[in-house]
Structures are given as C-alpha cells and as structure tokens.
Amino acid sequence: MNRSPRRTWTSLFLVLLVAIGTCGCLFNGDNDVKHAWSAIEAREFDQAIRLATRAIRFGGLTGENLSSALECRATASMRVDQLSHALEDLDRIVTLRPDYAGGYFLRGEVRLRLKDFDPALADLNQGMKIADPNGDSSSQFLGKRYAHRGVTWLGKKDTEQALADLNHAVALDPKRAESYYFRSFAYQRKRMLPEALFDMEVAVKLHDSNIFSMPKGDWLYRLYQLRERVKK
Amino acid sequence: MFNAFLVGVVISAVIGLGAGWVRYWIGFSVIIQGAIASALIAWLLAMYLKRSLPPVNPSGRVALLLAFVWLGVFWAAQVYGLGLAQPWFDPWGYFGRILEGDTRELAFGLTQTGGWTRGFAGGFGGTFWIILNVLDGLVMYLFLFRLPWPDAAPQPAEAVAQEGEQQ
Numbered sequence: 001m002n003r004s005p006r007r008t009w010t011s012l013f014l015v016l017l018v019a020i021g022t023c024g025c026l027f028n029g030d031n032d033v034k035h036a037w038s039a040i041e042a043r044e045f046d047q048a049i050r051l052a053t054r055a056i057r058f059g060g061l062t063g064e065n066l067s068s069a070l071e072c073r074a075t076a077s078m079r080v081d082q083l084s085h086a087l088e089d090l091d092r093i094v095t096l097r098p099d100y101a102g103g104y105f106l107r108g109e110v111r112l113r114l115k116d117f118d119p120a121l122a123d124l125n126q127g128m129k130i131a132d133p134n135g136d137s138s139s140q141f142l143g144k145r146y147a148h149r150g151v152t153w154l155g156k157k158d159t160e161q162a163l164a165d166l167n168h169a170v171a172l173d174p175k176r177a178e179s180y181y182f183r184s185f186a187y188q189r190k191r192m193l194p195e196a197l198f199d200m201e202v203a204v205k206l207h208d209s210n211i212f213s214m215p216k217g218d219w220l221y222r223l224y225q226l227r228e229r230v231k232k
Numbered sequence: 233m234f235n236a237f238l239v240g241v242v243i244s245a246v247i248g249l250g251a252g253w254v255r256y257w258i259g260f261s262v263i264i265q266g267a268i269a270s271a272l273i274a275w276l277l278a279m280y281l282k283r284s285l286p287p288v289n290p291s292g293r294v295a296l297l298l299a300f301v302w303l304g305v306f307w308a309a310q311v312y313g314l315g316l317a318q319p320w321f322d323p324w325g326y327f328g329r330i331l332e333g334d335t336r337e338l339a340f341g342l343t344q345t346g347g348w349t350r351g352f353a354g355g356f357g358g359t360f361w362i363i364l365n366v367l368d369g370l371v372m373y374l375f376l377f378r379l380p381w382p383d384a385a386p387q388p389a390e391a392v393a394q395e396g397e398q399q
Contacts, residue, residue: 027257046326046335047355053319054257073319085320 029059029069036072040079048076067093067100074106078113086110101131105145112148117155124149143173151182154189162186177206181219184226197226233290236281240302243276248306252313252323259353262341266368269306270375278380299376303369333358 032055039048052073055061061069070089077086087110093103108123124145128135132142150165166183173179180203187196200223207219247269255265290298315323329335336355341364343352356364 044335044355046329047338049319050256058257082320 027054027058029055029061030065032059033061033065033069033072036069036076040072040076043079045076045079049073049080052076064097067097067103070096071102071106074110078106078110083110083114087114099130101127103127104130105148108145108152109148112152112155115155117152121149121152121156124152138172140173143169143171143176143179146172147176147179147182150179150186154182154185159186159189163190175206177203180206184222188226193226193230197223197230200226233294236277237298237301239280240273240277240298241305243273244302244305245309247272247276248309249313249316251306252310252315253317255310256314256317259338259340260364260368262339262364262368263371264341266370266372267375270372273302273306274375274379295379296377299373299379302376303373306372307369330357330361337361339364 032051036048036051036055039045039051052069055069056066056073059065059069070093074086074089074093077083077089087107090103090107090110093100094107097103104123104127108120108127111117111120111123114120127145128142128149131137131145132139146165146169150162150169153159153162153165163183163186166179166186169176169179170183180199184196184199184203187193187199200219204219204223207216251265251269311323311327314326315321318326326335330337334357336357338353339356339361340351340353342349344350
C-alpha cells in the first residue's frame, strides 16, 4: 500500500476516535437519565436501557447521578427479563452507595425472581434496616418491600414470618393487589381457606379496578379453585 | 474483479459497523444515513479501484449484483455494530420488538409535503419503520449501483510505461 491510502485510513481512524471522544461532549448525562426515567414511565424499556447506558458510558456521571442511571437501567432490564444484567447494575449501586436502601430492595427483588431466597432475604433485611430501622414507618412505598420479603419467606417455607410481613404490607398499602394475592397463599398454607378466598377476591377486585390492566388469567383461575375448595 | 468485490465487502462491513453504532446511540437518520454510508463506501472503493490493474469495469448486471451483496453486508454489519453498542448483545431482539411495535426507534430526516421542506424526528416502529428502512436501503442501493467505476482505458502513467516497454 502506498502512502496516500495509508494516510486516508489513518485519517478515518482518527476521525472515528475523535467522534467517540466527542460523544462525551455531545451527550448530556443528566438529561439522558431524566429521559430514561420518563421512558420507563411510558413503558419504553428498550429506550430507557439505551438512554441510561448512554448516560453511564458517555455522560461523565458520578455518585448519586450514576447510581440513578444504573437503577433506571436495572429497572428496565427487570421489565424485559434481563435479570442477570439487572443484578450486575444493582451490585454496582450497592458498592457505590452502601447506605442507599433502594439498591438493596431492588437487588432483593431480582434475587427473589431468580428464586435465590437467602441472598434476597439478606438484601431485603438490609434495605429495611436502612429505610425502616424501628419497623414503625408508615411509608406506603415500603408496603411493596414488605410484600417482597413476605414472598421470600413463603419461598423459604416460613409461613408465620411470611404472614407477618404480608400483614404489614397490607397495612401500609391497602390498595396493593399483589400483597393480598400473596397473603392468600400464606393463608392457604395454614389451611385458612375462607381468609385465603377473601384475600383472593380482594386481589382480583383491586386488579380489575386498574383500568390499564386486565385481570391475570392465573389469578382468576386461582380464585375459581379457592371457591371450589371452600364449597367442599 | 474478485479482489474489488472482496474489498467492497470489507469496506461495507466496516462502514456498516460504524453505522450501527451511530444508529444505536444517536438514532436513525432516514435516507441521510444511506446516502452518507454509500458515498463513503463508493469513495473508499474508488480509491482502491484507481490503483487496481487491470482496471475493473463490470457489466450492468454484475454491478447490480455487487451493489446488492454490498448492501447486504452493510446491513448485517450494521445490525452487528448496533449489537456491540448495546449494553448486552441483543440486536435481533431490539429490532424484533421495534417491528412488533413494543418499542420505537428514534428516527429523523427531511421531508417535503405541499411544497414545504421540513425536518421530522420521532419514535417509529412497526410498518412505518419498515418503510423508512426500505427507503434508506433503496437510496443506498442506487448509490452503490451507480458507483463511478474507473474507465477501462489505461491511465496516462500506465500508457507511458507501456510505451516504454514496447520500445
């Protein structure tokens, strides 16, 4: 190859390098994170992942902003069933901000979905220790987290602990259908079928009241099964 | 001819990788992307063809086929480049969800309606997204097909050299 093409290829390579370098100046990390969270609200999970990744790679983010971008990407990854990738981001959040309860809660949720019950319980406990150290918080947000811990206890076959957490979850957020749904399992395990049926009726009713969602088929089937058992 | 074909494949692959990367991070610039990519491929290929001996000048049918293969290579590389830009490699899943309308790709470009030229930008998915891609691919195909192949006549320097050999 003579000099001219070599120079051309070198120039092209340099242009590419400069383009990659200037991406850091072109992209605004903070704006990207904001838009990524909006994309999650709009259920555009692929775009949320794209924007959050752009913020993480080129946005020059640090500390809380970087943690927010990672959390956004982890949340979107969970929605598209990329649990192992979500877990990687959540590990980074926990390392970055060990005092942030949200990181432990989300990681606990992912590990729960992976049926990795012991680590999930450890994460949820750590999150509770930070967010609700005395166990007397009235934050509605914590209802979901207590419900997750209740489900983890169910996975570990500890019905008493599960019922305690699910009762607490219902008390904190009485309009959360999932808490009733899972509590019905705890009641069923304790052979308290009327209570289980009542919770399932409430769960389906609450689920139906959300105009954006159709009742899940398995919820309705479970309700039908419980009704049949109570009749017997 | 075969060397020119292979060089075209390599160039199309490199430009395609870059286009995929840009497409994921910035968005899909309809027609503009195809025009720029094909111009780059044509420019780089012309640099090689100028130096190739004997000069390559394929028939219309072969040129059509070459353009088609290079376009295919460009597209495959573009998909791969987009996958490399993603946090984890899943380009087919990404394009599949766009096709099904589960997500949208940011696309922008210029359009002319009622005598007015205006820019557009937005998220596109489903059938309209396919139309935009076909449009872009069509422009690119025409550019690649109309590649200015060098004249078959020997270059002045070669002609002088040939004369010298004859003497």
